[in-house]
Amino acid sequence: MAAFIRKLFKNRKAQPAPEPKPQAPIAEARDRQDELKSEQDSILKGQPTLAQLEQLSIDGVTADIRQRAASTIDDRDTLNRVQKASKGKDKGVYQLVRNKLQEIKQAEAALSQTRERIQALIRQAEEQARSEDTNLYEARFEALLKQWEQIEAQASAEQASAFLNACSGCRERIQTFAAAAAEQQRHANQSQQRASTIELLEATLDDLKDSAAHALPSLSAVDALQKTQEIRWLEATRDTQVQKSEQKQYETAMQALKAFLVAARRFSTATASLQALLDQVSDNTLAEPQLTEAKTLLGDIAWPPGFAVPEQLRQLNTLIKTPAARPDKPLDDEQQKQNARAFSDTLDQLEQALEARQLKESRQLFKKAQQLQKALNKANARSHQARLQLLGGQLRELNDWQGFATGPKQLALCEQMEYLADQPMDPEAKAERIKELQNEWRELGGSSDRTLWDRFKKASDAAYEPCKAYFAAKSGLKQTNLDKRSTICDELETFLNNTDLSRSDWKAIDQILRTARAEWKAAWPVEFRDNRTVQKRFDALLKRLESPLNAEREKNEQLKQAIVERAQALKELEPLAEAMNQAKALQGEWQAIGITRHREDRKLWRAFRQACDAVFDRREAERSAHQQETEAADQRLRDALAQTSRLTDQSVTGDALAQALEELNKLSQQPASRPMSDQLAAERSRLKALQALQVQADRIASWHQYIDACLDNSAMPTLPEAWNRRSQALAELSARELVVRAEILSEIPSPEHDQALRMEIQVQRLSDGLGGGNTGGNSRDQLESLVAHWCIGLDQSDRAADMAERLKLALNASIS
Incomplete structure (x- = not known):
């Protein structure tokens, strides 16, 4: 046991007690404490260093100074040291430092979240700059900008630059989308314009067809409408795709309107001639010369079908269709005259076609004239023979001229076909190209040069030769696919039946x-x-x-x-x-x-x-x-x-503490977050600790009265009933042992001359503790027992003033 005690106390320095001053030890201690408090308070009011704040937080004279110093520290490492040093010694400082450390952690967590949010927004902006999803693109970009505004102040220059670069890409995408939308809108507007044009043309044609024959519309108005709609169509088809059906619908309506305009102009020009012919009508018939002139006028006007026919044209048509009264002649002569007129009309048409240099129409009309000539008798045929020969010569000249004009084109077609024959191409594309060249040859009207035609035919056959094998193989493929389909049907039928x-x-x-x-x-x-x-x-x-x-x-x-x-x-x-x-x-x-x-x-x-x-x-x-x-x-x-938090042991009253605790107890029933609940619990513990300290201070103040009363031998206040029992438990203690025990419990030094006694008492306490003996409860109960024994168990002669002061100092030290 002795070895254990030496080991326990070998590193502990004995704290020298100040020289006793029997005359006024309490006043001197109080003066020293006031000086330290004033000195430490002036340090706090100045500009203390971090080391001074740390020292004051741990060793400050009063709780207020320690808490004020701790509340000023913001360094995390320093706060950790203060928290470690104050743990179990100063609950107020410990709780305050703990709260500050928690706030620092929360601030760091919030900063970390902000940094993560900044990176997330930058990443979202970069992804949106590359995104192909156009759904609500601009709205999502605006939402990103609003979120960035909230954290832009916390972003670094590099992060702000990265976000702005991504935003630039997003804005370029928005501009691209806007341009595409504008282009799409332009195409839509053009489509609407085309539809409106066709609708207006068709409505105009319907109005023209339904109008009365004697009330033709203004030609200038119709002409203006035709020109404006033609320009409108050109604008509506510029740089856009037009469906073939839509183009055909427009062309049909526009051609019909143009045909009406041409016929209406011719009718307006020939109105006087038409009226003159109508004035020569006798017995609802026209003479032969007038009838021929009427047919010519009607043919020149060429009133388009489907439109309301003007009255003058209608009357002439009726007169032409009404046979005139003719003298009775043999049918053969009459038929010969009709054939002669038809032959003459055909020659006229042939002459017009030759003048227009229309080779295909001229050939057809020349054949028709030859057939009509065969139906004439010799006299009629002879009268027109010279004209037919003349027109035949003109046809040959036109044919030669056409051959001269189309020869180079046909030669070029031969060369293209020969080139095509030597090219390795997809068979279907090659066959399609062969058809196109053959169609171009036919559109040129063929060729009178047999050698050129044979060359073109030979090149066509050579070009199509590779296609034959392909289409033959394709025919075999068709049969194979047909067999596959039959097999599929067999398998399906077997499955369904089984x-x-x-x-x-x-x-x-x-x-x-x-x-x-x-x-x-x-x-x-x-x-x-x-x-x-x-x-x-x-x-x-x-x-x-x-x-x-x-x-x-x-x-x-x-x-x-x-x-x-x-x-x-x-x-x-x-x-x-x-x-x-x-x-x-x-x-x-x-x-x-x-x-x-x-x-x-x-x-x-x-x-x-x-x-x-x-x-x-x-x-x-x-x-x-x-x-x-x-x-x-x-x-x-x-x-x-x-x-x-403003309530401290220096400024708070019992009522204020009770009211604050009552308010916090009410708030504890509300659904607060876990961190705030922890802070609430810590604050309630702190306030309860303050309450307990105040209660203890009040008890110790009353004990001071008892001690002073016993010292002065004045009227003793009524003592607690339990003190008799407490005093009896310590009946063997002297006044000096009692005071030293109080100093040990309050952890304050004893005078030098009492160090040996203090050591002896501490060894005895340790021995009692190791042996399982009764230690007398907690320190406060033990102090109360010591005060009870001072007041009840000691003789008046043992109660010295210096001992009373030492006892009161020990009691005061037990409060902090």
């Missing part, structure tokens, strides 16, 4: 159906005529396979519809947890249901998803409401803690 569909896996059957369709489509091309029978067989087999599949799909769709209705009923179900559990269970049921039609399944899934989202949105709404309540409770707690 399978009970009602007991089969519907997903597997659906996959078989999809595979059959895919393989059928892949077996292409086939000969259309040969494929008819196989196609009908395939369609019939598909119908047999699809009928039970469709029934299964409809059954499953009804099951999913029932799930949708059950999910929609959960929107208002309470409690929410039950609704969420049922929604999750319905999702499992949904997955277990078999095949459905894709389009119907999408509709049902959309409705089901909306119903489930409504249920889970309620949870989010409750979370949001709870979050708001928590934030409001946290704010109320911050405000309350800011008020209670």
